[in-house]
Amino acid sequence: MARRGLLTPGPPHRVARQFAELHRWKFGLAGELRQAAARSPSRVAVIDESGPTTYGELLDRSSRLAAALPVKPGDRVGILGRNSTAMVTAMIGVATLGADPVLMNTGLSAAQLDAVTQAQDLRLLLHDSSFSPPTGVLFDEIPLGAPLTTPPARPGRTIILTSGTTGVPKGARRPTPGGFSPLCSIIDRIPLTAGVRMMIAAPLFHAWGFGGLQIGLALRATIVLRSRFEPSAVLSVLEEENCPALIAVPVMLQRILEAPYRPVPLRIAAVSGSALPGGLATRFMDRYGDVIYNLYGSTEASWASIATPADLRAAPNTAGRPPHGTVVAVLDPSGQPVPAGTPGSLHVGNEMLFEGYTNGTSRSLQDGLLATGDVGHVDTDGRIFVDGRDDDMIVSGGENVFPSSVENLLADHPAIRECAVVGVPDAAYGQRLAAYVVLHDGAVLEPSAVRDHVRDHLARFSIPRDVIFLDELPRNATGKILKRDLPPITDPD
Template identity: 80%
Template sequence: MLFVARTMARRGLLAPGPPHRVARQFAALHTWKFGLAGELRQAAARSPARVALIDADGPTTYSELLDRTSRLAGALPVAPGDRVGILGRNSTAMVEALIGVATLGADPVLMNTGLSPGQLAAVTRHQQLRLLLHDPEFDPPPGVPSAHLQHIGYGEPLSRPPGKPGRTIILTSGTTGVPKGAQRPTPGGFRPLCSIIDRIPLTAGIRMFIAAPLFHAWGFAGLQMALALRATAVLRPRFEPADALETLATHECAAMIAVPVMLQRIMEEPAREVPLRIAAVSGSALPGGLATRFMDRYGEVVYNLYGSTEASWASIATPADLRAAPSTAGRPPHGTIVEALDEHGRPVPRGTPGRLFVGNEMLFEGYTGGGPRELHRGLLATGDLGHVDEAGRVFVDGRQDDMIVSGGENVFPSEVEDVLAARPEVREVAVIGVPDDQYGQRLAAYVVLHDGAGLTAEAVRDHVRNELARFSVPRDVVFLPELPRNATGKILKRLLPDQQA
């Protein structure tokens, strides 16, 4: 409790306020708990006139957001416990639908806007959706009750909490098959929030640009933190780097919630003055040197959270961590354990690669369609290989299924990616393992160059040969105009062309 109190005080959450509003704030949390509906109510009780959201249609205050979500909950044709799909781009309408569904006690299912029609239909069946709320640009699967997010309608406000709170379901970002639904737990108090803001200095009332999609675990976490902090969240339906810089400047956003490729795209734009103090990223690995290059331009602002849909968070790298070791995933925050274990479940020595396991109070509750969770002594397998150095910093060496064995040597493609990403000619790069008759597997590098840059395949190989062991040199080097990515910016390596240089 001392950690929570100190962190809340440092971040302005215990600042004095009108006694009647403070009383209403804590009464709301007592009644509605710490889910989306409760976090909104505590914010509206304490700061009703503060702007909660800003999108293309303008600002919405906390009192207005509470009124709309309460009346929307009263109009939804679903019952507590039903699952409601939400398919939309970042907007106030999407947030209203998400909170309205949660207010009712139904389970919001956050749908990836990059799903193909076939995947959308399959997810709808697998998640047994009672209703799909969607932006007009998306066509619902045949036979599924649906409504446009902007035209749901309002009823009598719902003012009492449901008997059982709804559970938000986030789809995993699997690159093959039908994405699985991971049930997110409802926080039991302030400690999960404090674990994050202890390391990432988000403060009460801050203006934050949530650039990451809200259907993504990190974008959703950004919304949760914004409500808890009584912050103002700025939303844009699509990410464009020039528009992102304009948004930061125009709306005086001190923080940005993003995925790493967004920082990469911003760096391709001319530098401009922005009031950015925090650029918090998650969702995929930071390309080599990106954090330091971004901070050289915009200051000591980059915070990198390593986690997953299932594990929530595992570690957080601060600007100081990233300056000291640019490829680190940081250190576990308060209340979190990260261990590197061998194949028998035993901890490996510091600096030795192992399977990464994480433990915290926000581990997911399971997949909606069933399926095992790999746990060891209460710690959840992340699916990553990595190590912890002598300073306690976590490093992710790569996915378990990405590591290749070439001529008897273990090779991590991510290590080669970091080396190549540091080249000034390289805009982005992906390295994968491909079958090899002699060595079992070999590396293939797919390279995207900056406009006007020149680089040969042999120069790529020479650079890796000078930096890493000979078995890490990619035999195949393929130059592409761009890499295939999903809606959250993650590289879809299965879609890389099957060709050789």
């Protein structure tokens, strides 16, 4: 905390009030805002398209909203919106009351939105003008009351939806931090400092966007938001707002690389949410400097490991090392640790493991460690590598194959913009690989050239028999590829 500027001296009365507010309101959204407003009330908290809002103003608005909400502590309130000050105000206002904010994915279909509303038993759905759900209320349609100044008996607990691509996404209950340790775990590896100006480009409903908001409030940062991601606009904002830090998901870095270069004051590009494809980290750092920090985790496990620029220079596909207070184990099917270099099931332990799903189910623990659902290994230097989802591995002719290894190889091909590799049924081999490929504008590539590229670098059973060229890959609102929505394979190429 001292290295990141959180223990610098300040006016004694403000420092005393800062810690008093944390003691009263705890370490959730409401408490973090109050400690920031107590210490730095006139500092700009959020800047969006409508302009700046100070910490004092954000506290006043969220407290007045909390007093006026037509719900009671313990109720669940849906929050549906694009990144904005109004959305942040709504999230904090709901938590201030002691109700539970349910962060709704902006990519939900109307049917899914209705199903989630029912499954989460929402008492109210707040939204911005980008959406018009039949039972929702606009963020600014609730008249503000007198500020709510008394902490609830129980802090509001944020619920984040899992990134399910079919059916109804489950709600994962996020725990309220019990102290400074979770923040210290992150800023020990990602050098974010008190008062930093940071742009959160990742959606706030996403676990990493929400995590960025929590970190920003704790650091009394100035948080810059834009309602939509557009790569050239992000570069402009970073320059115009003098932001040295960017919170994003990996596909955003890929899109920024495709935009014309412009110098920006970027020192930290912290990403999470999906694997860094191929040599993306190296290409991005070659252009913008050694700035990438890659956090590997999940909605359920929070974080597992963080890769620094030095880690990514040494091994571009690494997920890094566990930060302070986190344990990662690679286990075999019997629950025993495996040697370095041997694939196994990745398990994580830290104080921010989720508290279970809102439908009453949870995930089993192995000696206090939660399975991430990924298969991976650790090298002799202690770096973690994610080989793929445990349900993505296919068996082709008796050989185990992870599609991600082929994806990483193809992503580095100069003609290929992005790709997805999946397993499909095969009469002779049980399963085979199919590659869906998007080319850069003007590039030309034959299916045989794709196969030859894989043949030159990987084993025979990794060669995709089917190569399908697409104009774009289906993605959800956070940029994750929706493999279930890829066109079905008909006849082999």
